[in-house]
Amino acid sequence: MRYYMHVLSAAKEGQDEEFNRWYDSTHIHDVCALDWVHSGQRFRLAKGADAPYLAIYEVEADSPDEILPKLGAAAATMEKSDALDVSSVAFRIFEAHQPVA
DSSP: OEEEEEEEEOBOTTOHHHHHHHIIIIIHHHHHTSTTEEEEEEEEOSSOSSSOEEEEEEEEOSOGGGHHHHHHHHHTTSOOOTTBOGGGOEEEEEEOOOOOO
């Protein structure tokens, strides 16, 4: 089944440039290289400061409960960035909602 994983995050104070360089050149490619991830796209919050970055990944899984453990296992081998404010990271898993006729 297809799900959409939303990941909110922020850079450490004063490290946005380094954070964005790492995310755009390394991290999003590492996540999208996973065989169960179909695509990924990043966004920046137009106004506000709390977790100003959003990444949306289209993922395949039998259950939404297996997505974060699979990502956690894969992340253990991925390059990390000291510019990421780990306390800001939040995950949300969405499934397609059927439109009302």
